[in-house]
Amino acid sequence: MPQLLVRCFSISLDGYGAGPDQSIDHPLGLKGETLHTWMFATRTFHTMVGKEGGATGTHEDFAARGFENIGAWILGRNMFGPVRGTWPDHLWKGWWGDTPPYHTPVFVLTNHARPPLEMKGGTTFHFVTEGIEAALAQAKEAAGPLDVRLGGGVSTIRQYLRAGLLDELHIAQSPVFLGAGENLFAGLDLPALGYDITDRVPTDATTHLTIKKQR
Amino acid sequence: MPQLLVRCFSISLDGYGAGPDQSIDHPLGLKGETLHTWMFATRTFHTMVGKEGGATGTHEDFAARGFENIGAWILGRNMFGPVRGTWPDHLWKGWWGDTPPYHTPVFVLTNHARPPLEMKGGTTFHFVTEGIEAALAQAKEAAGPLDVRLGGGVSTIRQYLRAGLLDELHIAQSPVFLGAGENLFAGLDLPALGYDITDRVPTDATTHLTIKKQR
Numbered sequence: 031m032p033q034l035l036v037r038c039f040s041i042s043l044d045g046y047g048a049g050p051d052q053s054i055d056h057p058l059g060l061k062g063e064t065l066h067t068w069m070f071a072t073r074t075f076h077t078m079v080g081k082e083g084g085a086t087g088t089h090e091d092f093a094a095r096g097f098e099n100i101g102a103w104i105l106g107r108n109m110f111g112p113v114r115g116t117w118p119d120h121l122w123k124g125w126w127g128d129t130p131p132y133h134t135p136v137f138v139l140t141n142h143a144r145p146p147l148e149m150k151g152g153t154t155f156h157f158v159t160e161g162i163e164a165a166l167a168q169a170k171e172a173a174g175p176l177d178v179r180l181g182g183g184v185s186t187i188r189q190y191l192r193a194g195l196l197d198e199l200h201i202a203q204s205p206v207f208l209g210a211g212e213n214l215f216a217g218l219d220l221p222a223l224g225y226d227i228t229d230r231v232p233t234d235a236t237t238h239l240t241i242k243k244q245r
Numbered sequence: 246m247p248q249l250l251v252r253c254f255s256i257s258l259d260g261y262g263a264g265p266d267q268s269i270d271h272p273l274g275l276k277g278e279t280l281h282t283w284m285f286a287t288r289t290f291h292t293m294v295g296k297e298g299g300a301t302g303t304h305e306d307f308a309a310r311g312f313e314n315i316g317a318w319i320l321g322r323n324m325f326g327p328v329r330g331t332w333p334d335h336l337w338k339g340w341w342g343d344t345p346p347y348h349t350p351v352f353v354l355t356n357h358a359r360p361p362l363e364m365k366g367g368t369t370f371h372f373v374t375e376g377i378e379a380a381l382a383q384a385k386e387a388a389g390p391l392d393v394r395l396g397g398g399v400s401t402i403r404q405y406l407r408a409g410l411l412d413e414l415h416i417a418q419s420p421v422f423l424g425a426g427e428n429l430f431a432g433l434d435l436p437a438l439g440y441d442i443t444d445r446v447p448t449d450a451t452t453h454l455t456i457k458k459q460r
Binding site: 043044045203205206207208209210213215216218219220221222223225226227230232233237239 | 258260442
């Protein structure tokens with residue numbers, strides 16, 4: 031069965047998945063990039079940003095797995111860009127430039143309709159205004175036999191957790207405090223929602239956690 | 246300079262320091278004991294509950310350090326017992342029986358006055374109604390050149406963090422979800438309050454974190 035997966039989603043020790051005050055200069059919020067140190071070093075990330083080299087090993091294994099068997103993505107709107115409210119125009123084309131690293135159809139949750147946007151390298155952004163279940167249905171149809179990756183951000187992941195629609199999450203908890211932002215777990219009763227921690231790989235830079243929905 | 250220290254305080258991966266619904270049968274709240282698996286195995290804990298044996302090693306080192314150089318304790322009221330509101334009588338004498346493991350003066354924060362209570366083994370409970378700064382002043386005076394240990398619970402630690410009065414915390418973050426309870430970090434801006442993670446020791450059972458106030 032194709033699954034809905036979160037992969038390589040980094041949070042701080044105090045539970046925040048991004049810093050506060052996201053802007054065009056701070057896509058991850060203030061200090062948000064400190065969560066991702068482990069990822070930035072990997073070969074997979076180097077490839078994503080068009081650089082040579084990058085580390086292999088545990089972090090790379092997790093980073094690479096994040097792109098395996100993925101046939102479609104779902105993103106909350108802030109993962110697509112800093113624009114809030116109605117689209118003033120259609121000039122914003124995502125955080126990643128002409129060739130985004132998705133290389134699949136990407137379903138962006140928004141309250142504001144917009145025509146599909148075809149990018150280089152196989153990524154097409156589709157804007158879904160009918161909510162998380164509609165986005166999942168469209169993504170699963172697009173993915174066919176492959177899995178769907180949910181890119182985030184925190185509030186989108188929380189919505190899918192609350193609805194019990196996420197099958198598995200790989201969360202990297204980094205030993206830093208952000209102090210503010212969006213908290214991934216606060217106020218969510220994960221055991222009651224059926225989620226268990228099934229694997230944990232501590233490293234110096236982060237702790238890789240696998241969380242699965244028990245069915 | 247004598248310090249105010251938190252030691253061996255266990256939280257869940259979702260940030261809870263105790264489960265919900267504390268009661269006489271569940272001093273740590275529902276499922277709260279799963280946070281403390283690492284501690285229960287130690288020689289120090291065995292000694293606390295009058296048993297022989299117990300493990301040495303990393304967990305024992307942290308557990309033993311929790312009692313080193315401590316001249317007084319501060320406890321939130323729920324760490325003393327399950328009674329809420331006015332004291333119906335003075336029969337409740339703490340969670341630990343006749344010989345509590347503190348062996349020092351212990352200052353219990355409460356809104357309801359009560360005479361001091363002398364126990365076996367050097368522990369005397371003092372009930373402080375004038376707030377956290379008064380409790381700290383009294384504990385420091387009682388401790389003399391030694392440190393003061395703040396036993397918890399979560400809301401008491403958060404009050405001392407917010408006031409910037411805690412010098413150092415040893416937090417053991419265990420890889421379990423509680424799903425509900427009191428969250429230690431949510432809504433506290435620890436970097437703004439001056440707190441940094443200065444050490445991290447991952448183990449299979451828990452991750453030992455040292456958090457210090459920068460001065």
